[in-house]
Amino acid sequence: MKSDVVTKGMQSAPQRSLFNALGMTKEELSRPLVGIVSSYNEIVPGHMNIDKIVDAVKMGVAMAGGTPIVFPAIAVCDGIAMGHIGMKYSLVTRDLIADSTECMATAHQFDALVMVPNCDKNVPGLLMAAARLNIPTVFVSGGPMLAGRVSGEKRSLSSMFEAVGSYAAGTMTEDQVDEFVNKVCPTCGSCSGMYTANSMNCLTEVLGMGLQGNGTIPAVYSERLRLAKHAGMKVMEMLEKNIRPRDIMTEKAFMNALTVDMALGCSTNSMLHLPAIAHEAGVELNVDIANEISARTPNLCHLAPAGYTYMEDLNEAGGVYAVMNELNKKGLLYTDLMTVTGKTVGENIAGCVNKNPEVIRPIDNPYSTTGGIAVLKGNIAPDSCVVKRSAVVPEMMIHEGPARVFDCEEDAIAAIKGGQIVAGDVVVIRYEGPKGGPGMREMLNPTSAIAGMGLGASVALITDGRFSGASRGASIGHVSPEAAVGGPIALIEEGDIIKIDIPANTINVDVSDEELEARRAKWQPREPKVTTGYLARYASMVTSGNRGAILEIPKAN
Structure with a gap:
């Protein structure tokens, strides 16, 4: 056994003394x-x-x-x-x-x-x-x-985040939000x-x-x-x-x-x-x-x-x-x-049958003939980006609108809750990737704010950060390369027209290649947001390609 090196033979006597200190018996160590x-x-x-x-x-x-x-x-x-x-x-x-x-x-x-x-x-x-x-x-x-229950309907944590957005929009009272607080997460x-x-x-x-x-x-x-x-x-x-x-x-x-x-x-x-x-x-x-x-x-x-x-x-x-x-x-x-x-x-x-075709659709009657996730590419995301297609409403599968550009999550949330985002917009949140964040934050708060403001079926959001599984709507994340390494998302300007076509797996900004290259020539890397501690070390080691965020450090054989 692998453990023999610490439990058997004269050479492991010191280790056995320490196992004795743990109260372990010879029988346990055998x-x-x-x-x-x-x-x-x-x-x-x-x-x-x-x-x-x-x-x-x-x-x-x-x-x-x-x-x-x-x-x-x-x-x-x-x-x-x-x-x-x-x-x-x-x-x-x-x-x-x-x-x-x-x-x-x-x-x-x-x-x-x-x-x-x-x-x-x-x-x-x-x-x-x-x-x-x-x-x-x-x-x-x-x-x-x-699941929790509010007014007889099942609810979960995403309902809670969206309730906060609804309160900001004036469609929920504080007492109604408190009911969600007390009921949406009822167990461990x-x-x-x-x-x-x-x-x-x-x-x-x-x-x-x-x-x-x-x-x-x-x-x-x-x-x-x-x-x-x-x-x-x-x-x-x-x-x-x-x-x-x-x-x-x-x-x-x-x-x-x-x-x-x-x-x-x-x-x-x-x-x-x-x-x-x-x-x-x-x-x-x-x-x-x-x-x-x-x-x-x-x-x-x-x-x-x-x-x-x-x-x-x-x-x-x-x-x-x-x-x-x-x-x-x-x-x-x-x-x-x-x-x-x-x-x-x-x-x-074998023999594991579908007991509820309303929960698990039969193979010949699916919600859609294609899967729940789509990987998009285009001049915004030449490597890739990801959308939870199963959570996108039909009218947002193809969307075109002006970019509303923000360099951090907080600024985007303030604009959404402040009523500065309107139907048709495409919210762009960048410098939130593995290196640029650093740490690649999830964008559940912005997407919940959009839904809570009643814009879930008319506003898209793209980011080089991540999206929580709790996000829904046209939320497109993991844009690679990220802005911090000079990815094209860093070159988008306010008002640029963004074209999203999920069935075609494409995402593009309606700007010529020549114009993008001109913008790239002017782009300057930003100073790191974090310069000390573990996040700084992480940002220096992580790579953010279309295989995900992986630390480039030696691995055990």
Whole structure:
């Protein structure tokens, strides 16, 4: 076993003395050491129940003959961090999580791992670590929050942000907003729509790294504790069979993830995270392939904010496996791939029927014949940019309007709430990318302000920052190259006509190549917004191409 180096033989006597200090017995040290990576904390609602999940995992590992040992991983609540400097720190934690988990697992020579994440950057960060470490690993998330109810209608966090915009527009009272505050987030768990956390937890199932229900069983259900126990048992089976993450997270597995991503209508952040996870697994995943997959993959789900169903509804309808089974009716998935269940994808999804065609549309009656995400290119984004097509209203699929240009999120929000943005405008928010932000903030506040002001069906927004899975409307983000490195988005001027054609996968500013080159000759790089601390170090290391924001530092073999 890998752990023999710290538990067996005379050379490990000093290490055994330290295990004795932990209260461990000879019997425990004779078994495989299984690290339980706990993302528990008391500041993230999606993580406040993870202590109970971890206890269940430990029991499962012990029942199957392993010695469970817990160590921590950090996590940021994107909702609490939204709209201020804290959001600059969200994406960067993904790499911190991956790096620190690699350090802990390698320093202590664990034989296997169970990862217990839940929220936005925590899930991809631990998937990156799993691929990098390549020791037997199983994932079990903390689970989604139940939807709230306001005036008899299901609601979620995106409703809360939009309520603030409605209050600014004078269409909601303070008392009505307070009712939303008290009701939209009623339980622990990752926020209840198909936002980034739930997207990545569902895609963990698709990749084959989590058991059935990992992405959809609500956090408050006892069923999730049973799932956690089974995850603990299953990792011991993975160890016995020597099935490792890179045996599971193959190029075909990532193709499956992109396919189900399109069917579910996941967060556009998946277009940042999947390439980064694949990179650690030795697979180079270019997001350009997303349109090819989208062209053949129907969109089967309209979960909030794209529609009025929630994660609990998807769970009751049969979950991720039921969606996969629908897709498999047209042969859209690779089904011969290994998973942490010890079975193939095909064996896993066999017999997983769609129990509610209103939640999961049948394959022959989709919401659209193309997928929920589109990658656009043009003279604004020669590398790429991303839009959650399933959340765009039909009248905004093709849009043309004057640019309203802002060099930071705060200025754009002030203009929106101040009534300076009108129907037909295209709001441009730049210098918010991985380097320029730095940190690539999510733009949920501006999109929520637009929706709250009643402009969601008439105003587009493009940015080199990110869009939350909670965003809806013609919100086009991840514009690459970003403004800070001289990307064309830096050259757009107030009043330029922006042309967006989502069905054609294009986005352009109606300015000649010669004029753009003239503007480029005058463009000057800006001074860094942050010059000290971790954000400054991140900005100096990160690259922001169309494969997502990836730190260019040496990786473990």
